[in-house]
Amino acid sequence: MLPAAVLSPFPLFLSFSCMFIQSFFFLGSREVAFVYAISSAGVVYTLARACSQGELDNCSCDPTKTGSSEDSKGSFNWGGCSDHVEHAIHFSQIFVDAKERKERDAQALMNLHNNRAGRKAVKRFMTLQCKCHGVSGSCTVRTCWQAMADFRRTGDHLRKRYNGAVQVTVNQYGTGFTATHTHFKRPSKNDLVYLEDSPDYCIRDPQSGSMGTGGRLCNRTSRGMDGCEVMCCGRGYDTARVSRTTKCECKFHWCCAVHCQDCQQLVDEYTCKSQT
Numbered sequence: 001m002l003p004a005a006v007l008s009p010f011p012l013f014l015s016f017s018c019m020f021i022q023s024f025f026f027l028g029s030r031e032v033a034f035v036y037a038i039s040s041a042g043v044v045y046t047l048a049r050a051c052s053q054g055e056l057d058n059c060s061c062d063p064t065k066t067g068s069s070e071d072s073k074g075s076f077n078w079g080g081c082s083d084h085v086e087h088a089i090h091f092s093q094i095f096v097d098a099k100e101r102k103e104r105d106a107q108a109l110m111n112l113h114n115n116r117a118g119r120k121a122v123k124r125f126m127t128l129q130c131k132c133h134g135v136s137g138s139c140t141v142r143t144c145w146q147a148m149a150d151f152r153r154t155g156d157h158l159r160k161r162y163n164g165a166v167q168v169t170v171n172q173y174g175t176g177f178t179a180t181h182t183h184f185k186r187p188s189k190n191d192l193v194y195l196e197d198s199p200d201y202c203i204r205d206p207q208s209g210s211m212g213t214g215g216r217l218c219n220r221t222s223r224g225m226d227g228c229e230v231m232c233c234g235r236g237y238d239t240a241r242v243s244r245t246t247k248c249e250c251k252f253h254w255c256c257a258v259h260c261q262d263c264q265q266l267v268d269e270y271t272c273k274s275q276t
């Protein structure tokens, strides 16, 4: 069993993702693949960060990053605190994968694969950060450490993997996948995989867990996913003029406060029509 101190940063995060996952009925879908990947990436990131910041008893900075090493710019000394991502990956795997390791069905294989892809995504964006020493920053001596990139990099990367996710079928031995459609490449360890097509998210269908987009706020001028055209799936939208209270005429007072007035503003809101 894991010590409670190790788990303490996560319950909120885990219960959030569990809630989120439970609201999907299509557990084999591409969206669920993404949720598993980004959740397990989040656990690795949080754990490695907490270790580097000394918030947990049983872990620390990467102990292998000592002495000197070399990169394309020459040699440097390891210093500061390198995020111990290997350890975070190894450790988070034990409890994030626990439920899936008990089962051996297609769903469990899918989840395990996407969990691992998420963890690998964090490692992918580790960068070497350095500080220069020497006469007026001449950089004759460098101290470097391995640091994780901002979590957004991992998120953006997984979002792309979501777009390129591969639909798979479990092979006859139940040990791995083959691409369902023969014109697709075999999924690599970095790809997200899913088993079944997503429900039509445009249409409300409690059976499949789709909420539909009827009643959702949309943006009339956007051409993207939040735009009325895409979000309302061609059903059109309603326009309502609503009154909004905003902060306005803010003045800075020395020192240091900002006082604002409440202003009423009329704005147009657009909501998708429901299917009839």
Ligand SMILES: *[C@@H]1O[C@H](CO)[C@@H](O)[C@H](O)[C@H]1NC(C)=O
Residues within 6 Å of the ligand: 058
């Ligand atoms: C915690 O640290 C101790 C001593 O270094 C070690 O023996 C133990 O295995 C560690 N526990 C975990 C869960 O890593």
Ligand SMILES: *[C@@H]1O[C@H](CO)[C@@H](O)[C@H](O)[C@H]1NC(C)=O
Residues within 6 Å of the ligand: 219, 220, 221, 222, 223
């Ligand atoms: C709507 O979309 C446009 C174009 O993408 C953007 O400039 C604008 O800020 C958006 N409006 C709101 C309220 O989000």
